[in-house]
Amino acid sequence: MPDGDGPDPLDTARAMWAADPASRALGMELLDLGAGWAEVAMTVRRDMVNGYAMAHGGLVATLADSAFALACNSRGRATVASGFDITFLEAGRLGDRLVARARETALRGRTGLYDVTVRRGSDGVGIAEMRGRSRALSTAREQE
Numbered sequence: 616m617p618d619g620d621g622p623d624p625l626d627t628a629r630a631m632w633a634a635d636p637a638s639r640a641l642g643m644e645l646l647d648l649g650a651g652w653a654e655v656a657m658t659v660r661r662d663m664v665n666g667y668a669m670a671h672g673g674l675v676a677t678l679a680d681s682a683f684a685l686a687c688n689s690r691g692r693a694t695v696a697s698g699f700d701i702t703f704l705e706a707g708r709l710g711d712r713l714v715a716r717a718r719e720t721a722l723r724g725r726t727g728l729y730d731v732t733v734r735r736g737s738d739g740v741g742i743a744e745m746r747g748r749s750r751a752l753s754t755a756r757e758q759e
Contacts, residue, residue, distance in 0.1 A: 711735050
């Protein structure tokens with residue numbers, strides 16, 4: 616919780632989310648947000664499945680990336696991804712509600728490490744695991 620002496624660090628993540636048309640277009644919903652973590656959900660629509668009637672891997676990765684972005688921006692600094700790796704474990708299907716939970720595992724200076732688990736909401740089965748690397752943008756003071 617902020618102590619009242621300054622802005623809420625979560626406002627950076629909230630502002631980024633409010634200005635994110637890509638996540639909104641995919642129907643993503645912010646479920647919860649805290650310092651170093653976030654939870655986002657998305658329901659797999661007909662236009663989100665591939666030729667095998669499975670949730671398109673790129674869209675599952677996008678869901679994980681959106682949760683990751685919120686988590687790494689939850690410390691009050693504008694932060695971007697420097698990379699991520701994702702492993703698909705199970706197929707998501709049409710109508711599945713997928714829930715991505717990102718959590719910070721390390722934060723050193725401007726560099727962070729985050730783990731994201733994407734689960735099917737109906738039964739909690741893991742769909743994908745992602746590890747993201749972040750880099751906080753420099754401030755004017757750091758550039759001096």
